[in-house]
Amino acid sequence: MQQGRYIAYYRVSTQRQGRSGLGLEAQRKTINDRLRGAGQLITEYTEIETGRRTDRPMLAEALSACRLHRAVLLIAKLDRLARNVAFVSALMDAGVEFQACDFPSANRLTIHILAAVAEHEAHMISERTRVALAAAKARGTILGGARGRAGTCTDLEKARAARTAKANQRALDLATTIRSLQAAGSTSLCSIATGLNARQIAAARGGFWTAAQVRRILNRLQDQTTCEASA
Structure with missing residues (x-):
């Protein structure tokens, strides 16, 4: 090299x-x-x-x-x-x-060529997994911990907690980048969104950032700061 x-x-x-x-x-x-x-x-x-x-x-x-x-x-x-x-x-x-x-x-x-081979390998692994699960289902095996029953209140609460934790972590991951943009003069929601897009950081569901998405991230960071201060 x-x-x-x-x-x-x-x-x-x-x-x-x-x-x-x-x-x-x-x-x-x-x-x-x-x-x-x-x-x-x-x-x-x-x-x-x-x-x-x-x-x-x-x-x-x-x-x-x-x-x-x-x-x-x-x-x-x-x-x-x-x-x-x-x-x-x-x-x-x-x-x-x-x-x-x-x-x-x-x-x-x-x-x-190498990327195509790697993609094909990933597809083959997925296909083998699908076939194995179908065979297990044909044998009468119940797939998944909650299959065949409705989610309980506890299940739903765990799911909400998991989504919240993931969103909080995502906000924390973005905090340093957002602070650097603000320090560089990007103080409005739109300018921060533009800065994130310029850095090729995708929004939560992919695609480009908007001012509304930036506002939600900043609110989430503020909520976490408030919770830590009161703990």
């Missing part, structure tokens, strides 16, 4: 992997081994998200950092980016150079 400036991007698929370091440490070792004496690692970003999702705030921040520092996005393996050809294509058109340690000399055509 040539001398240069690099931003590392790591991805694990589950919260458990993120906490335990399972998979994450192997990715970090691969990148450190590759960069040893052959490049400057400016910073690194870690995402806990399935490879099928394309709304990844940490990847968006990593891409922004690459553009800011004129650095190369470095990943341990190509499938850590995405098992989706369209997503890899869009990434390649984002104006950021990226390299995969497992294929350091891959060209654009090679990367497209």
Whole structure:
């Protein structure tokens, strides 16, 4: 690998992997081994998200950092980016150079082919899972903990709590970026939304940010601050 400036991007698929370091440490070792004496690692970003999702705030921040520092996005393996050809294509058109340690000399055509293979592999895994579940259902196995019965009040409360926790965490993830935008002069809801869109940070359900969505995030952050102060 040539001398240069690099931003590392790591991805694990589950919260458990993120906490335990399972998979994450192997990715970090691969990148450190590759960069040893052959490049400057400016910073690194870690995402806990399935490879099928394309709304990844940490990847968006990593891409922004690459553009800011004129650095190369470095990943341990190509499938850590995405098992989706369209997503890899869009990434390649984002104006950021990226390299995969497992294929350091891959060209654009090679990367497209490898991404297609990874996407096919993900599809095959999904298909095998679907067939296995169908076979289990045919044998009379009840699938899912709550199948065949209505959700209780406790079930509904747990579901609401899980959604709230996820939304709160999302707001916290965005807090640093929003504060940096505000410090840079983006004080209105619309200007903050524009800044988030410019950093390629997708809204909660994908797509672009609006002033109303920014207001909800700021209100959620304010509620969390109030709760912490009164605790």
